[in-house]
Amino acid sequence: MKKILFFTCTLLLSLGLSGQQQTGTFTTNPQFFNATQQVTLTVSGVDTSLWGVTDIYLWAWYFDSNLAPAGDSPTNGTWTNSSESQKFTNNGNGTFSYTFTPSVLFADSDIGRIGVLAKAKDGTGDKKTQDHLIDVGTFQITVINPSQPNTIVNSGTLLLVQATSSSTANFKLFANGTQVASQNNTTNFSSNQLINQDTFFELEATSTSNGDVVTKSFNVILTPNPQILPVPAGMEDGINFDPGNPDTVTLVLYAPGKNFVHLIGNFLNNDWRLSNTYLLNKDNSQNRFWITLNNLGAGNQDLLFQYVVDATIRVADPYSTSILDEFNDVFIPSSTFPDLPAYPIGKTNHAVSWLQLDEIPYDWQVINFERPAQEDLVVYELLIRDFISQQSFDGVLTRLNYLKSLGVNAIE
Known part of the structure; x- marks a missing residue:
């Protein structure tokens, strides 16, 4: 032994x-x-x-x-x-x-x-x-402080914003769209900013030698304090539509051991910025976070969003039926998937949840299908983009007889 x-x-x-x-x-x-x-x-x-x-x-x-x-x-x-x-x-x-x-x-x-x-x-x-x-580029700026894209502070904090440039530049600092500081003909920028609200900063630097412009952005938010509220009755993990109001969606995320969760996306002028306006409620008894979005119909019918967990981890909803991917979507031709929304390049990274607010439910043509018993299953696992040159479900349909000839009765 x-x-x-x-x-x-x-x-x-x-x-x-x-x-x-x-x-x-x-x-x-x-x-x-x-x-x-x-x-x-x-x-x-x-x-x-x-x-x-x-x-x-x-x-x-x-x-x-x-x-x-x-x-x-x-x-x-x-x-x-x-x-x-x-x-x-x-x-x-x-x-x-x-x-x-x-x-x-x-x-x-x-x-x-x-x-x-x-x-x-x-x-x-x-x-x-x-x-x-x-x-890539000979003119670059480096934000030294804050060192992270998302920074959490208490209200009343005096935050030092520091940056350097690879050559002499003119700097402008914007807070929530308003210019709050500027320094010219320097390679070192510094400015103290009093933080009393969630603030989206943009630091713009213009090279004095060739006019190149580089902008860096970062969020500073007040310490999150999620409301402790139970998940509404009937809500399940993932995306919940209100059958009586198509412009309302409730999102529920199971996240044990986490302190707080924010929602970012293209909804209601959020523009992928971290803000306590979209801080999810917390249900301690169920280890779940949730939020209800209203009046979505007035905006883009393609709702794109992510959860930001503890201000560091960006994830799509694990129950999403469709996601956008920054690296793989560029290889999907419009013939395979027409009208695929563009990934929000430069605003976020990692997988993004996508749902269509005005999507028409699929009308199933076969309503009496009986699946094989579990002990009779012969499963063929395939990756569509590798299995068929068309890289589409329609392409797979043309090969069903081949799969059936192998004795396959289920596809994963």
């Missing part, structure tokens, strides 16, 4: 060591660069022995000048077999470097941001670093 236990522990330990994500530190030389300029990317803090390898490889992707996802490096290779052309050089001092020109690497010059990670040649088992994003 002891030998078996020792072997099991050793096996689990070795599996854990050979398949764990690591946190690397990425730097570039030069620090700021254009799409057509050669740059050297260096990563440190990666222990290749944890992955059972000696070499690591670059996996890269990019965004266009509007920060919309634009694609991967054509020479990434595959996740299980990285291309040798993107192998880092081992510098022999615990760092690895890769030199490239963005416009050449991505075969495109319209580049506003690049994403990188380092990985083993076969990245299976999470043998990679975290994602790292790098803005």
Whole structure:
């Protein structure tokens, strides 16, 4: 028994060591660069022995000048077999470097941001670093304080806003759309702001040498104090429509162990900004948060939203029947899914819930369908975009006879 236990522990330990994500530190030389300029990317803090390898490889992707996802490096290779052309050089001092020109690497010059990670040649088992994003352009600004996109303070707090620019610039600071500070011909901006309400800040910097403009934004909200209220009777987890009022929706999120949840989206002039106006109520007895939105009919019939949990985690509603995805939606042709709403690029990230307020319920043509008994199921699992060239449900319909010939009676 002891030998078996020792072997099991050793096996689990070795599996854990050979398949764990690591946190690397990425730097570039030069620090700021254009799409057509050669740059050297260096990563440190990666222990290749944890992955059972000696070499690591670059996996890269990019965004266009509007920060919309634009694609991967054509020479990434595959996740299980990285291309040798993107192998880092081992510098022999615990760092690895890769030199490239963005416009050449991505075969495109319209580049506003690049994403990188380092990985083993076969990245299976999470043998990679975290994602790292790098803005492209010789003129950049860095917000030093606040350091997070969402900051929570008490009312009456004097907040120091600090930023630096890569070259001399004229700065303007806006709070909820009103200019509250400005400083010219400097690379260092600082301003004290008294916070008495939820505030959306925008810091705009204009290069004095070439007129380039860069804007950074961040939210500062007062300490959330959710109302403790029970979930209304009859409401279930997810999206609840009011049958007597199509302009009203109640959202319920199960989130045990969390302190507060906000709602952001394209509804009622929220514009994806964190605000206690849309702080969800809390039901302690059920570990649930909820909110009712009224008068939605006056706005966009495509309601897009996310929950922001504890001011840090952005998630779609887990019960959503449709979501938008910043990376995958660009590959869905209109012939497959017409009138797909645009992802709110630059306003948020991660999956976004999408529901149509004026959607007409589907009229089922077959109302007497009887599914096979569980013990008789023969399930075929498929990914539509890989299964059929049309990458659509209509395309799958053309292959039902083939699936039936295999003895399949259910599709997942």
